[in-house]
Amino acid sequence: MLIYRGSIVLWLLLDVFQFFMMVFLWMSVYNHSDSIQGFTLNEMLLYYLLTNLFFVFSDTETMYMMNEEIREGRISMMLIKPISYKARLYSEVFGRVIGIFSLTLPIVLLTGTVIVLAFNMPLDIRILNVLIAVLFIPLIFMMMFELSYFFGTISIHITNVFGLAILFNVMIRVLSGQLIPLALYPKSLLNILSYLPFKYMSYPVLIILNKIPLSEAYTGLVLLAIWVGIFFMLSSLTFKASMKKIVVFGG
Numbered sequence: 001m002l003i004y005r006g007s008i009v010l011w012l013l014l015d016v017f018q019f020f021m022m023v024f025l026w027m028s029v030y031n032h033s034d035s036i037q038g039f040t041l042n043e044m045l046l047y048y049l050l051t052n053l054f055f056v057f058s059d060t061e062t063m064y065m066m067n068e069e070i071r072e073g074r075i076s077m078m079l080i081k082p083i084s085y086k087a088r089l090y091s092e093v094f095g096r097v098i099g100i101f102s103l104t105l106p107i108v109l110l111t112g113t114v115i116v117l118a119f120n121m122p123l124d125i126r127i128l129n130v131l132i133a134v135l136f137i138p139l140i141f142m143m144m145f146e147l148s149y150f151f152g153t154i155s156i157h158i159t160n161v162f163g164l165a166i167l168f169n170v171m172i173r174v175l176s177g178q179l180i181p182l183a184l185y186p187k188s189l190l191n192i193l194s195y196l197p198f199k200y201m202s203y204p205v206l207i208i209l210n211k212i213p214l215s216e217a218y219t220g221l222v223l224l225a226i227w228v229g230i231f232f233m234l235s236s237l238t239f240k241a242s243m244k245k246i247v248v249f250g251g
Helices: 005-032 041-056 061-070 076-081 084-118 127-158 162-176 187-193 197-208 214-242
Strands: none
Touching: 005 127, 005 197, 005 214, 041 127, 061 084, 061 127, 061 162, 076 084, 084 127, 084 162, 127 162, 127 187, 127 197, 127 214, 162 197, 187 214, 197 214
8 A cells, every 4th residue: 555655645635634624614514503413513523533534444445356356357366266255355455444544543633633622622432432332343344345245246247337336435425424424314314224234334433422322332233243144145145146157258
């Protein structure tokens, strides 16, 4: 990742710039209200900052990696190696996520410190809540990997998933509450989202901010683990069936 240092620097600066633009946006929104759907300005800023940090673990590069290997025929070389194709992808994606997280964490901590001092924010963060929030991270990563693996497998049939990947990424940001908290959505939409697993992606931040009772957090952990199992079976069965259709020339 650090080979192209200029790209890394520009990427980090872009994220910081985007965050401070959101700060000015929310400051304007809160000019006429002290609280919106239970969120104060301070909580909204912390929500957006932490959500962007945890969103690193919802990496969807698996889809791009699979699509590239399938289009170039390199998947044939990977399939004949004495290692699970899925396990190899899992390891590569996990390493990439850890690399991005190690770069993002110091920036988030520094930005958060500046925001806390600038707005004189009182911090009421409990260690138990943080520990429970951390338990969601590996499950979120596994769920998103399996889902991305499923859509990556589809590229065997449609050749290119570039447009699908963009749509997938946008939908995840909207359905997970990464753009704005789900509490701000209309109730009719929230009723639909309650049946989907993507709401659990915002749980770590909501738990840290004491917006979710611990009993609901424990239930969320169990349900998220079930969804991981469902997506695992879906992606595995789809990949197994698709291998009967794949044709590679060269590679």
